[in-house]
Amino acid sequence: MANEAEETVRKLSTHKGVAGVIIVNGEGIPIKTTLDNHVSVQYAGLMGSLIDKAKSVVRDLDPTNELTFLRIRSKRTEIMVAPDKDFILIVVQNPVD
Amino acid sequence: METYSYIMKRRDFGKQPMFCEQGPELCDTILPNPVEQKAFILRNPVHQATQNTPNFSLHEISTERAKYNTTGINHAEGGWPKDVNIHDPEATQRYRRKVEKEEEYINCVNACSPGMEHYALQNNAIDMYQIYYSDLASLPPVEKNSMRTVNVYRDPMGGRPISSICWQPEGQMRFAVSYVDMNYYRNPQGSIFGLLWDAETPAEPLMNFMPPSILLDLQFNPKDSTMLAGGLVTGQVVLFDIRRGSQAVSACPPHVAHRDMVRNVLFINSKSGLEFFSGGVDGACKWWDARNMSEPTEEMIIDIAKYTFDVPSMANAYGISTMEYEFTIPTRFMVGTDNGFVINANRKGKTQLEKLPIQYPAHTGTVRSLERNPYFLKNFLTVGDWRLHLWSEDCHDSPVLSMPPTRHKITCATWSPTKCSLLLCTGADGVISAWDLLRSQCKPVLTMYLGDDPPVKVRIHEQGSLVAVGTQKGSIFMLELSASMTASERNEKNLMLAILERETKREKILEARLREIRLKQRQAEEGSPRHSLGVDDPSAGDRDLAEATQDYFNVVKKELAAM
Numbered sequence A: 001m002a003n004e005a006e007e008t009v010r011k012l013s014t015h016k017g018v019a020g021v022i023i024v025n026g027e028g029i030p031i032k033t034t035l036d037n038h039v040s041v042q043y044a045g046l047m048g049s050l051i052d053k054a055k056s057v058v059r060d061l062d063p064t065n066e067l068t069f070l071r072i073r074s075k076r077t078e079i080m081v082a083p084d085k086d087f088i089l090i091v092v093q094n095p096v097d
Numbered sequence B: 001m002e003t004y005s006y007i008m009k010r011r012d013f014g015k016q017p018m019f020c021e022q023g024p025e026l027c028d029t030i031l032p033n034p035v036e037q038k039a040f041i042l043r044n045p046v047h048q049a050t051q052n053t054p055n056f057s058l059h060e061i062s063t064e065r066a067k068y069n070t071t072g073i074n075h076a077e078g079g080w081p082k083d084v085n086i087h088d089p090e091a092t093q094r095y096r097r098k099v100e101k102e103e104e105y106i107n108c109v110n111a112c113s114p115g116m117e118h119y120a121l122q123n124n125a126i127d128m129y130q131i132y133y134s135d136l137a138s139l140p141p142v143e144k145n146s147m148r149t150v151n152v153y154r155d156p157m158g159g160r161p162i163s164s165i166c167w168q169p170e171g172q173m174r175f176a177v178s179y180v181d182m183n184y185y186r187n188p189q190g191s192i193f194g195l196l197w198d199a200e201t202p203a204e205p206l207m208n209f210m211p212p213s214i215l216l217d218l219q220f221n222p223k224d225s226t227m228l229a230g231g232l233v234t235g236q237v238v239l240f241d242i243r244r245g246s247q248a249v250s251a252c253p254p255h256v257a258h259r260d261m262v263r264n265v266l267f268i269n270s271k272s273g274l275e276f277f278s279g280g281v282d283g284a285c286k287w288w289d290a291r292n293m294s295e296p297t298e299e300m301i302i303d304i305a306k307y308t309f310d311v312p313s314m315a316n317a318y319g320i321s322t323m324e325y326e327f328t329i330p331t332r333f334m335v336g337t338d339n340g341f342v343i344n345a346n347r348k349g350k351t352q353l354e355k356l357p358i359q360y361p362a363h364t365g366t367v368r369s370l371e372r373n374p375y376f377l378k379n380f381l382t383v384g385d386w387r388l389h390l391w392s393e394d395c396h397d398s399p400v401l402s403m404p405p406t407r408h409k410i411t412c413a414t415w416s417p418t419k420c421s422l423l424l425c426t427g428a429d430g431v432i433s434a435w436d437l438l439r440s441q442c443k444p445v446l447t448m449y450l451g452d453d454p455p456v457k458v459r460i461h462e463q464g465s466l467v468a469v470g471t472q473k474g475s476i477f478m479l480e481l482s483a484s485m486t487a488s489e490r491n492e493k494n495l496m497l498a499i500l501e502r503e504t505k506r507e508k509i510l511e512a513r514l515r516e517i518r519l520k521q522r523q524a525e526e527g528s529p530r531h532s533l534g535v536d537d538p539s540a541g542d543r544d545l546a547e548a549t550q551d552y553f554n555v556v557k558k559e560l561a562a563m
Helices: A002-013 A037-061 B034-038 B089-101 B103-125 B492-527 B532-562
Strands: A018-024 A030-033 A070-073 A078-083 A088-093 B147-153 B162-167 B174-179 B194-198 B207-209 B215-221 B224-232 B237-241 B262-267 B275-280 B284-289 B298-301 B320-325 B332-337 B341-346 B358-361 B369-372 B379-383 B388-392 B410-415 B422-427 B431-436 B446-449 B455-460 B466-471 B476-481
Touching (some): B089 B103, B162 B455, B174 B215, B320 B369, B422 B455
Antiparallel strands (some): A078 A088, B194 B207
């Protein structure tokens, strides 16, 4: 089972354009990452609060609704965040132009 | 501070207090002072305010401020549990490995990654956020024509019909208006004053002009914006000077004046800039010099001559209803007559035939407006009974372009001085229509209903965007044209020229053909009594027609048979 998870993460990181994959736990510790430590820590810290805010926005607008995915598109990269109950999966991708 | 001490013995605690009656004790008496009393009087009545409401009291408290302080936390690493040493890489790895083995972690990864993969692949496939068509040139905006009334100038002396409007030259925003209100016997029914309006002040005119009798036409001198010439109902012409006041500066004596009313005056191109000519219902054109109004410098009778030895006579002259003069063609002018002809006249002709070489059969009634296109001097418009025609000087028999006849008579039309294909025309049903010959030749580009009051005169300002429309009841509407109707585009002139040339060519071809047919008919009549020669020519066309019809029916038959 753990191998499966490992495999999935590796496959994800080998897709075209993907710069890095980070999995952050509920306390903001990057558990699994393909990037450097300080970069991962930065992403983990910043994303955590953003995800909380986004979750509360969706919940406030419609209590039956919940956040499934968050995509932040910037000039150079796209940050895709999938929140889960306890963990956050972050993928940083460079869009192919 | 003084303290008051009250001593009570313990054994007296709880004892019932015994009260005793004590009478009032006089402390002090202050007698009234009569001297002071004299300074006061009894007040009667006394105003005493009472208010029967519950009493409220207002009390303010200020609590102690809670002090806030904003500081940042430098939280470099996420919430590691206490027992793990952050700086020890092995310990952190061990912790991480432990979390990876947890079931929740595995579930999370399995749940989130398919979606994540989908989006990553999607990003690779297309660029979702691109802005489409950013590199295409922006289209020119859709042309929107519009006209709106910006001001109305009402006749302060009662609603007299307007007979002429003239903008002050050199781009000023002033215009002179002459009003005509007369009965059948040419007697004025209202005031005979003409007015000078400022376009910015519709409330009242700047000044008025006091002619000796009814003023039919008032025109500014294009070279000198303070001088105006006017034509009177008595046949005289008068001069006004704005600086000299309302009275006419000079008038021509009645014995040299026209024999009937003067309908038009126009300034001509002369060295002194002070010469003008006038035309009237009597059929004569007289040229005047403003410095010497005692007699005209030249006269011409508008009597069409058929042969070179014809002597012009006033008895056969056509009454002039409108005149046209173009500054760049100094010796020629055009005259529209009461019986519908437009005559091209040459001042420098030696004989009557040379003086009035060409006439165009324009309308079945009075020619109301005659104006050359300021960009294409060979073409002019005429307005008469229900129709608006466009002519070219070369085609003498029929107009080059003709607008469809309207239900109501057309009272006035004018070209736009800035846009070469635009002309405005007013109809007696109260509608002003703008025709743009490049956009559509069968219907106006824009029509605007001004009111029941039929417009009788329209004049566009030099700069092309303001239009003064004078009506039957003496009101002048100032319209503003939208920018698309004021400015000419780059290739409009060429396109317009092409249109006019094409139409002129068509007319010329038709004219030539007609001439040929007429010639052949005449030859046939002169040559032999047989009619066959005459019949041949028209039948040539018929033969083509017959062939074409035959072909058509053959094709139709074939199609029907195939069905």
